Amino acid sequence: MPEFVALMAMLSATIAFSIDAMLPALPQIGRELSPGNPNAAQLVIVAFVVGMGAGTLFTGPLSDAVGRKRVMLGGAFLYCVGAALCTVAPTLETMIAGRIVQGLGASGPRVAAQAMIRDLYAGRAMARVSSFVMMTFTLVPAIAPLVGALIIAGFSWRGVFWAFVVFSAATGLWLLIRQPETMPPALRRPLNVTRLRLAAAEVFGDANVRRAIAVQTLVFAILFACITSVQPIYDLTFGRADSFPLWFGIVAVLAGSASFLNARLVVRLGMLWLIRRSLSTHVALSVLLAGAWIAGILPEGALFPAFVVWQVATFALAGLSIGNLNAIAMQPMGHIAGMASSVISATATIAAMALVVPIGLAFDGTPLPLILGSLACGAVARLLSQALAEG
DSSP: OHHHHHHHHHHHHHHHHHHHTTGGGHHHHHHHHOTTOGGGGGHHHHHHHHHHHHHHHHHHHHHHHHOHHHHHHHHHHHHHHHHHHHHTOOSHHHHHHHHHHHHHHHHHHHHHHHHHHHHHOOHHHHHHHHHHHHHHHHHGGGTHHHHHHHHHHHHOTTHHHHHHHHHHHHHHHHHHHHOOOSSOGGGOOOOOHHHHHHHHHHHHHOHHHHHHHHHHHHHHHHHHHHHHHHHHIIIIITOOSTTHHHHHHHHHHHHHHHHHHHHHHHHHHOHHHHHHHHHHHHHHHHHHHHHHHHHTOSOHHHHHHHHHHHHHHHHHHHHHHHHHHHHHHHGGGGGGHHHHHHHHHHHHHHHHHHHHHHHHHTOOSSSHHHHHHHHHHHHHHHHHHTTOOOO
């Protein structure tokens, strides 16, 4: 189990590394590829997540048809192709195309890894494994921006994409050599449009699964809105661009303990208890910070520490809820785990990005649009969580 969890965590960490290592490069990418609108560099992050979300619609059914390992290895290859394209991109449009391809490739390990976990575990045991995976997802940002900054210093921002190629190739080789296939040929389902449509109908036909997807969408929106907006906030609002990787790492380490805490508590307290408490805490902090910022009652020296505390709470919310929400949604779908994982992941990711883009574009030089957007998402998610059941 330890090696399995470590491998699944590293495969999932490809996503976090692909996003967070890019953050220090955004100002340079904006100046070089989009000098007329430097803020458009945020689309480099959005494009990757959109590609990943779209890819999840196909990788789940493929993993049911040909096995989990083939899909993960094929996705790793496509990911490397997209990253290589980004290393030579002459325009922002080409860069966005490469990032979409990279995201499509990343969807293979993302979805098939969740299906592989569901092949071996169920219920709260699955939530425990997913929590350890999420812990790595939240800990990788502790070093990813710093790694990205070091690579940029030595090889320019294009060198970051070569690092993506090396990372994906290494984890793919580990998977190829060490991990047995968990989807035996006798249980595989050939690709069939009618069967896929029926499976999707079954996923959306379950009211509890729909609610879990909706809450997961809103939590994803809070997390990705923070990730896409945080670098400009550190730079333009607080004048801390140089120390951004260090602060981002500190926040990630502090928040990463939330996933470990979830893994220790979920069996005893239950998934819903943790989901609801974490959402309530984040909503309360967002109300306090937004109110204090609007009223101007915080002293100048307290603004940055207050935002850092809120950022920690945002990352901790992901660690205390996403794994649990995914386990709740997947619980009744074990017989179609691949397809269910695809539908759940694609819906939550793409819908979340539809919320993230306007929040990011609303940036006005202060963190207020981000905080208010997150507050709205969190309040709706907390309301919807009341109707959830563990299954």
